[in-house]
Amino acid sequence: MASLQAPMYAHMRSGQNISLAESVPPEIMHMIDPYWYQWPPMEPMWFGIIGFVITVLGIMSLSGNFIVMYIFTSSKALRTPSNMFVVNLAFSDFCMMFTMFPPVVLNGFYGTWIMGPFMCELYGLFGSLFGCVSIWSMTLIAYDRYCVIVKGMARKPLTVTSAVVRLLIVWLICGIWALLPLFGWNRYVPEGNMTACGTDYFAKDWWNRSYIIVYSMWVYFTPLLTIIFSYYHIMKAVAAHEKAMREQAKKMNVASLRNSEADKSKAIEIKLAKVALTTIALWFFAWTPYTIINYSGIFESMHLSPLSTICGSVFAKANAVCNPIVYGLSHPRYKLVLKEKMPCLACGKEEPVTDSRTMATTEISESAA
Numbered sequence: 001m002a003s004l005q006a007p008m009y010a011h012m013r014s015g016q017n018i019s020l021a022e023s024v025p026p027e028i029m030h031m032i033d034p035y036w037y038q039w040p041p042m043e044p045m046w047f048g049i050i051g052f053v054i055t056v057l058g059i060m061s062l063s064g065n066f067i068v069m070y071i072f073t074s075s076k077a078l079r080t081p082s083n084m085f086v087v088n089l090a091f092s093d094f095c096m097m098f099t100m101f102p103p104v105v106l107n108g109f110y111g112t113w114i115m116g117p118f119m120c121e122l123y124g125l126f127g128s129l130f131g132c133v134s135i136w137s138m139t140l141i142a143y144d145r146y147c148v149i150v151k152g153m154a155r156k157p158l159t160v161t162s163a164v165v166r167l168l169i170v171w172l173i174c175g176i177w178a179l180l181p182l183f184g185w186n187r188y189v190p191e192g193n194m195t196a197c198g199t200d201y202f203a204k205d206w207w208n209r210s211y212i213i214v215y216s217m218w219v220y221f222t223p224l225l226t227i228i229f230s231y232y233h234i235m236k237a238v239a240a241h242e243k244a245m246r247e248q249a250k251k252m253n254v255a256s257l258r259n260s261e262a263d264k265s266k267a268i269e270i271k272l273a274k275v276a277l278t279t280i281a282l283w284f285f286a287w288t289p290y291t292i293i294n295y296s297g298i299f300e301s302m303h304l305s306p307l308s309t310i311c312g313s314v315f316a317k318a319n320a321v322c323n324p325i326v327y328g329l330s331h332p333r334y335k336l337v338l339k340e341k342m343p344c345l346a347c348g349k350e351e352p353v354t355d356s357r358t359m360a361t362t363e364i365s366e367s368a369a
């Protein structure tokens with residue numbers, strides 16, 4: 001690690017005209033891609049802005065995900081096999097911010113990566129691991145909802161054992177993928193303004209390029225297709241169910257099958273649509289810029305600036321803030337328990353947990369949350 005003197009921003013260190021790449025301490029110089037030599041060090045103001053943004057995101061994510069874990073594990077009603085995926089997502093997002101935000105702030109304070117090569121590799125490994133586990137937790141949640149809503153009674157119910165097995169498989173595979181750059185398939189190197197580390201997307205040989213392509217198949221395209229598949233069928237099933245209800249009511253010559261049921265089902269449908277769209281959109285929004293950066297690097301299709309790359313990396317981390325809000329706060333029972341245990345944090349309209357409709361609908365409303 002570089003000696004911890006008072007922060008010296010790169011361009012102040014050795015006079016003028018040094019590049020961004022030359023701003024890093026000598027022990028990590030070998031990890032810097034020649035691409036970064038064409039850039040001057042970033043304006044100190046940007047380190048302050050990025051540090052402030054990541055601190056706000058970090059505090060929100062750590063507290064939000066801690067509350068989600070606490071609420072979901074402390075309430076018996078919420079300790080279901082399906083909710084293990086939600087807790088796992090919160091845990092992974094918590095770890096993501098716990099390991100990512102202090103280094104970005106510390107290195108930002110010094111204006112470059114001061115934590116040495118090993119910590120850079122560890123930082124990249126954690127970013128990759130928790131990013132991967134979060135994405136796959138969301139995929140498991142989406143697929144579980146698909147099973148509950150679309151397959152309904154025909155499905156094999158999710159047990160604690162099968163939930164644990166799925167989660168262990170996800171952690172194992174993501175762990176292997178995150179470790180591979182440490183064993184020579186690509187590598188973790190400083191990126192952007194040199195205050196974060198990620199995969200070496202400027203590597204020119206196909207051995208290293210192939211890691212990003214194959215890894216993105218596992219960590220981006222497969223979850224994306226699974227989520228789209230799941231929610232497409234969920235929306236179709238809900239729409240078909242509502243249509244059948246309306247037709248049945250028409251046959252019986254009543255406005256609706258049961259008083260206020262139409263309203264309830266509409267609310268559930270809208271809620272499902274909102275949760276589905278929000279989940280997919282947030283996942284997309286957060287990781288797509290970082291994926292584009294990685295692809296632009298390997299295919300040399302875009303001139304990546306230090307600012308755009310560090311923003312892409314921070315934006316991906318921002319996903320760890322959104323998930324507790326989307327998955328946690330839209331859960332009717334979660335809201336009730338939150339109101340009971342932390343009344344000052346409870347917000348939004350209270351929703352009935354047990355409704356007067358069929359069991360299947362109850363499952364829909366629970367799964368939607």
Ligand SMILES: CC1=C(/C=C/C(C)=C/C=C\C(C)=C\C=O)C(C)(C)CCC1
Pocket residue numbers: 123124125126127128131132196197198199212215216219220287290291294312313314316317
């Ligand atoms: C997780 C995704 C990808 C890979 C990300 C990696 C290798 C991240 C490493 C480090 C950090 C710190 C990231 C910070 O945000 C792809 C390959 C880019 C595809 C999308 C998902």
